[in-house]
Amino acid sequence: HDTIDEKVTTDKKNRLREIRILLSHENITTPAREDILDIIQHMSYADNIEHHYQLSNEGKCVQDADRLDALGAIGIARAFAYDGHAGQEIYDPKISVKEIKTHDDYRHHKSTTINHFYEKLLKLASSMNTRTGKQEAIRRTKYMRDFLSEFQMETDVKDE
Known part of the structure; x- marks a missing residue:
């Protein structure tokens, strides 16, 4: 996709x-x-912000797998790799976390990698389709929250 x-x-x-x-x-x-x-x-996150598409059972499994890739240690690595490639800042306290309500919000707002965790990644567990996907998403999200806590301690950044 x-x-x-x-x-x-x-x-x-x-x-x-x-x-x-x-x-x-x-x-x-x-x-x-x-x-x-x-x-x-x-199946994409961006295409389901304003309208939630009903997927087949196979589609639900594929969507869960895609979202699991965005979570945990791999998700953290992917976020920083992509945002580095795209020239996005890791963190800027002057750029606040935005509530994403539309596809346009998601694609065209000024953000940072750390903000992306709060704007999207930490919310993915609640959008999982399968029991197994949800369980794994919760586990990986906890790992990401632990990472963000460590980031906060090392940078003296206040939790969003």
């Missing part, structure tokens, strides 16, 4: 066409192709 994400491409329509071609070359049945395309187009 990341191949059609606006962080990666400005041509979602062409990317979807390429995915359709790839799936047909792999001899995946038409119903399965349509299921896959539905999942990758409707």
Whole structure:
């Protein structure tokens, strides 16, 4: 699904066409192709801010797996790696945490990596679809909270 994400491409329509071609070359049945395309187009966090898409059971599992990747030690590493690549600051006390209500808020507001934890990452556990996904998300979120507590102690940053 990341191949059609606006962080990666400005041509979602062409990317979807390429995915359709790839799936047909792999001899995946038409119903399965349509299921896959539905999942990758409707599972992202950003696309579910204003409208919550109902996913198939397979889609719910894929969405949980994607969100679990954003949590825990791997999630921390990913957040800093991506934000470093994008030129985003680690932390700036002058930039406050924003409540994300729209897709536009999510994509186009000034933030920091630390703020991203509070704006999105720490909220993911409550959006999990499966019992196992929720349990693992809670465990990984605790690890992230511990990291943020350590960050606060080392930098004397007040908890948001």
